[in-house]
Amino acid sequence: MSSDTDVKIGLEIHVQLTSLKTKLFCSCSSDYRDKPPNTNVCPVCLGLPGSLPVVNQKAIEKALRVAIALNMKIAEKISWARKHYFYPDLPKNYQITQYEGKGVTSIAKEGYLEYHVNGNVKRARIRRINLEEDPGKIVYHTGSMLTSKYSLIDYNRSGIALLEIVTEPDFSSPREVLAFLHELRTLLEYLDIADFKLEGSMRVDVNISLAGGSRVEVKNVGSLSDIEAAIVYEVTRQRSLAEKGVKVEMETRHWDQERKVTVGTRTKESEEDYRYFPDPNLPPVYISPNMLEDLSKTMPELPQTVRKKLVQVYGVSEYLSSVLVSEKKLAEYFEEVMKRTNIDGDRAASIIVNDLVGWVGEERMNQIDKIVPASELAELLELLKSGTITIKIVKEAIPELVSGKRTRELLASKGWIGKVSGHELAEIVDTVLKENANAVTDALNNPKAIQHLVGKVMEATNKRADPKEAFELISKKLEEFKAKVRLQEDR
Ligand SMILES: [Zn+2]
Numbered sequence: 001m002s003s004d005t006d007v008k009i010g011l012e013i014h015v016q017l018t019s020l021k022t023k024l025f026c027s028c029s030s031d032y033r034d035k036p037p038n039t040n041v042c043p044v045c046l047g048l049p050g051s052l053p054v055v056n057q058k059a060i061e062k063a064l065r066v067a068i069a070l071n072m073k074i075a076e077k078i079s080w081a082r083k084h085y086f087y088p089d090l091p092k093n094y095q096i097t098q099y100e101g102k103g104v105t106s107i108a109k110e111g112y113l114e115y116h117v118n119g120n121v122k123r124a125r126i127r128r129i130n131l132e133e134d135p136g137k138i139v140y141h142t143g144s145m146l147t148s149k150y151s152l153i154d155y156n157r158s159g160i161a162l163l164e165i166v167t168e169p170d171f172s173s174p175r176e177v178l179a180f181l182h183e184l185r186t187l188l189e190y191l192d193i194a195d196f197k198l199e200g201s202m203r204v205d206v207n208i209s210l211a212g213g214s215r216v217e218v219k220n221v222g223s224l225s226d227i228e229a230a231i232v233y234e235v236t237r238q239r240s241l242a243e244k245g246v247k248v249e250m251e252t253r254h255w256d257q258e259r260k261v262t263v264g265t266r267t268k269e270s271e272e273d274y275r276y277f278p279d280p281n282l283p284p285v286y287i288s289p290n291m292l293e294d295l296s297k298t299m300p301e302l303p304q305t306v307r308k309k310l311v312q313v314y315g316v317s318e319y320l321s322s323v324l325v326s327e328k329k330l331a332e333y334f335e336e337v338m339k340r341t342n343i344d345g346d347r348a349a350s351i352i353v354n355d356l357v358g359w360v361g362e363e364r365m366n367q368i369d370k371i372v373p374a375s376e377l378a379e380l381l382e383l384l385k386s387g388t389i390t391i392k393i394v395k396e397a398i399p400e401l402v403s404g405k406r407t408r409e410l411l412a413s414k415g416w417i418g419k420v421s422g423h424e425l426a427e428i429v430d431t432v433l434k435e436n437a438n439a440v441t442d443a444l445n446n447p448k449a450i451q452h453l454v455g456k457v458m459e460a461t462n463k464r465a466d467p468k469e470a471f472e473l474i475s476k477k478l479e480e481f482k483a484k485v486r487l488q489e490d491r
Helices: 057-069 174-190 224-243 289-297 303-314 318-325 328-338 345-360 362-371 374-385 391-402 407-414 422-435 437-445 447-460 467-490
Strands: 007-016 081-084 094-097 108-117 120-133 137-140 151-154 161-167 202-210 216-221 251-256 261-264
Touching: 007 174, 057 108, 057 120, 057 161, 057 289, 094 120, 108 174, 120 174, 174 202, 174 224, 174 303, 174 328, 202 224, 216 224, 224 251, 224 261, 303 318, 303 328, 303 345, 318 328, 318 345, 328 345, 328 362, 328 374, 345 362, 345 374, 345 391, 374 391, 374 407, 391 407, 422 437, 422 447, 422 467, 437 447, 437 467, 447 467
Parallel strands: 216 251
Antiparallel strands: 007 161, 007 202, 081 094, 108 120, 120 161, 137 151, 202 216, 251 261
């Protein structure tokens, strides 16, 4: 689906502050995953009568850092509201959140984030950000909400700090939405807010409308691929209704993850239904100019800055720089390697992105520096730069380094040190061509078959030749053969 000017998409993104040690209003651990059900709870997050919430100051600090990075207007006084609704995963029957108006304020409003689509810079406006508590989790005995015999409730997640980020409806295609979410996630990782590898750490409500139609909200979509599918489904559904002359109703729909469709629900809460009012148990938090100044001074490097640095300081291409920066750990690793070698930055980036990352694997990326210490890779790259080893050996060595071998011992044990080239290589090429007459005949008729001979040369040199140089030498020899044959035919 391309960008359609009549499509408007806005997002409400819920991100768990997974980097916090405790929940938003109590001292229960925020590491609730894989715990036995209802063991990570206390009277506060169970909403027992008489229990009193206390705000986690670190959560405020983290939210303020996000507000600064998103160029937002930050409130001087942050206050808390109760949002009422009845649902089994919400033991108090209200959620502590924030709100703009009625005497309460959210953390910050009116910011923006720039992102790239097809090489163009786009800007999405951020309406507001606020903190709120996560509800518990409803666990279906079997299947889904519709098919399960009964439901169970696990309150381990209840009270986990959520950061809600609300955008203006500034997107017109799934491609824009995904590019924005990638950028936002990278930013939040650099700010040490969340680890998006954890299941359920980000959930998105997607608001979609077509020109002339009402806004439809698709609730709680968990993964980027589901967000894309939900938008495509909903735009198609609304378009076909419009074509039939049926008015699109304003409603909330659920995303059915298994069937990949949106399903209408009977609930149509309006803001009045939630009866927002200030939480009397929680005093407001005042944000002093000093506090903001301290936070601004201690902001970590943001993705855009790092991306620029990799291009300007290390000569990495725009593309490879984006790939490295998309994983904070990877960009840090790259810089650690570059501190220890004089190899060209773009070449090092290419080897890390195209070879090392594949062997380490996405799920182990956080330990890349433990799996292959930067000093070990730097040593390998330095040997490549000095011409002591070939790129072929670098590519062979990387999986061995990933499996725990160390550069020097590996190269020595495999006999990989010492490049074979020039006259020495030409002699080996001659021998290989003599010993593989059939392959030579093939290669004379079909240039693609030359690679087979290159392989034989690499074998004969124990991979210590440069495959490009070997290819050129073989091609030259084959041309000489052809010329000789032609001479004989002419006679
Ligand atoms: Zn608790």
